[in-house]
Amino acid sequence: AQKVTQAQTEISVVEKEDVTLDCVYETRDTTYYLFWYKQPPSGELVFLIRRNSFDEQNEISGRYSWNFQKSTSSFNFTITASQVVDSAVYFCALSEVGGGADGLTFGKGTHLIIQP
Amino acid sequence: GAGVSQSPSNKVTEKGKDVELRCDPISGHTALYWYRQSLGQGLEFLIYFQGNSAPDKSGLPSDRFSAERTGGSVSTLTIQRTQQEDSAVYLCASSLFPPRGAGEQFFGPGTRLTVL
Numbered sequence: 001a002q003k004v005t006q007a008q009t010e011i012s013v014v015e016k017e018d019v020t021l022d023c024v025y026e027t028r029d030t031t032y033y034l035f036w037y038k039q040p041p042s043g044e045l046v047f048l049i050r051r052n053s054f055d056e057q058n059e060i061s062g063r064y065s066w067n068f069q070k071s072t073s074s075f076n077f078t079i080t081a082s083q084v085v086d087s088a089v090y091f092c093a094l095s096e097v098g099g100g101a102d103g104l105t106f107g108k109g110t111h112l113i114i115q116p
Numbered sequence: 117g118a119g120v121s122q123s124p125s126n127k128v129t130e131k132g133k134d135v136e137l138r139c140d141p142i143s144g145h146t147a148l149y150w151y152r153q154s155l156g157q158g159l160e161f162l163i164y165f166q167g168n169s170a171p172d173k174s175g176l177p178s179d180r181f182s183a184e185r186t187g188g189s190v191s192t193l194t195i196q197r198t199q200q201e202d203s204a205v206y207l208c209a210s211s212l213f214p215p216r217g218a219g220e221q222f223f224g225p226g227t228r229l230t231v232l
Contacts, residue, residue: 035220045207045223091159095216102172102215103149103161 002027002100004092006107013082014115021077021110023092031097034075040088087114120224122208128230129198137193137227141210148191150183154204164215198231
């Protein structure tokens with residue numbers, strides 16, 4: 001069965017520090033998609049990125065970057081030069097193409113606190 | 117354009133009462149999903165609709181839960197004889213493409229249900 005683990009329940013850093021949020025997944029499927037979502041205090045989940053299992057290229061979008069490594073089943077998310085507005089709960093999620101549920105399988109989330 | 121909307125935003129009810137939660141997906145999105153977010157369980161997938169059909173209802177927590185979708189648009193999640201453990205935020209999402217693939221899901225703001 002599919003599973004997503006976000007071992008860091010809460011991280012607190014000072015503004016401008018770099019921070020990495022870890023995500024480890026388990027799946028028996030060879031074709032799958034990984035996602036990151038942000039949930040700010042307002043509560044609405046905001047899509048950040050999608051990565052398919054055949055594309056291990058790292059991706060950078062502004063201050064955000066993602067490191068996908070199939071060898072370690074990880075899909076980590078790094079925020080460079082963090083800002084207070086980055087404070088939120090971040091969720092990693094998995095979608096299997098061949099099996100599993102029709103919905104996304106989410107990790108428990110990492111609560112990121114950026115202190116000014 | 118308009119995003120996913122949900123109503124009510126907050127619902128307080130007494131144990132044993134029935135409640136209806138409504139979701140309006142993004143126009144043109146054929147896939148619609150319900151999730152539940154609670155402190156203990158994190159984000160759980162409940163049910164998925166493709167058009168008006170839900171292929172698999174096994175994710176619903178109990179037979180007190182039911183969902184329907186009409187006209188390929190609005191969906192209603194009904195909880196009968198509510199229990200305190202039903203207290204959670206119920207999130208709705210929609211996507212342009214079917215699940216198990218690349219299509220990202222767009223989430224609504226959720227309905228916070230409190231059962232007294």
